[in-house]
Amino acid sequence: MLRLNYQYDRNSVRLIIQGLPDLSLGQSAEQIGILSTWKLDLVGYPTLEGNLEHLQILISTITQYTRYYLSGFRKTFGELDGPVQIRPITKGHLIILRSSKENIEPLEVKIDDAELVDLIYCLDSLRYDKRVLVDWNIVINQPKRLKHKLNYFYLITQLSSPILGLLSLVLTIFLFTIIYDPKTEYNYGPKNVGTDKKSLLAN
């Protein structure tokens, strides 16, 4: 049986997948149902390789990150010790790839917006390719109340003015209550105990 290779290119990114049709499911000779290996070339970095699980995690992480990035939301995606993690940096994005083999340092890939767009294009092309019948198991591109649910910075900036106003009002009232007023008579002790004339005479 011939092994199938499909290639997806976009400027600085090239993704190659290899696999076989799953004949038990009645797939045709041009379709890939069993993905054996994949290779991802990013200009300036060594070739990345892995198995199906790694590719699923890569696609899921990058796609979700891009989706949120488009909505202006900057957040780290991917588990801290997981195989793929992506986070925004000053001028671009940092992808951290951890090998499943021991004693191998994580690979850090810094890409700019243009390279992110190239990468997501290749991953999308693979996901939407009707010749590749692999379940990517991704739920994305659903509109969400991002700003209200996740963007705490947005909430803080929206609520900071009324909260500050309320706090300053409370502080002002409190200060006025503790300021000493010389015109007011303060009686701290028990009232008229032994000081008025009657009580003195009685004594």
Add this chain to the structure above:
Amino acid sequence: MDQMTASPTMPQKLEGHKKKPFQLTDLSAKPVVIGRRGLERLDLLLLVIEALDLNASKGLLWTSDKLGLQDYFPNHVELWKCRCHNPLRKTARRGQLNSMQSEALILLISTMADKIYPDLRQLISSKEPANKNQERWELFYARLIDLISERFNNRRSAVKKLLSYEYTDALFRNLILTLALSVGPGGVDRLRASLMELNY
């Protein structure tokens, strides 16, 4: 080895749309209702396309024909009427776009973004020569500001804010990035989701 030169799904859609009219079920299962801010964004994205491609007004119609969207945008006037739902326009129309028109407009923007992708990439790439890139941005700013001041209601404070430099810089970069990420087979879904998010 099979070399992929274009997106695997988009050409199929285009071919399919040549004969049969555009159908909502082709793209999204749920009806798309874009709110006021989404309509502003859609129109701004179309203006960005026009700023980058001087022949875009004709190109939009040709692409619309190619995609099978003649029923929605048979001529410049119908396209203009759809864009006039943007409340910031000089001649704004009340109401919202219906679901089909919204889908058609999103598909049109995504396809046009694919056509001008080399220009978009140059603008967002950090590896281009800095002075050359600065020139490109300045040219793009000038064109887009011209288009906005020509077509939008300049007396509105929202439009004045659009034209103020400190706000414009971040907004225009965001618009370019949005167009770049709208390219490709997954771009339509991404753009639709981001526009619908503005409803909330």
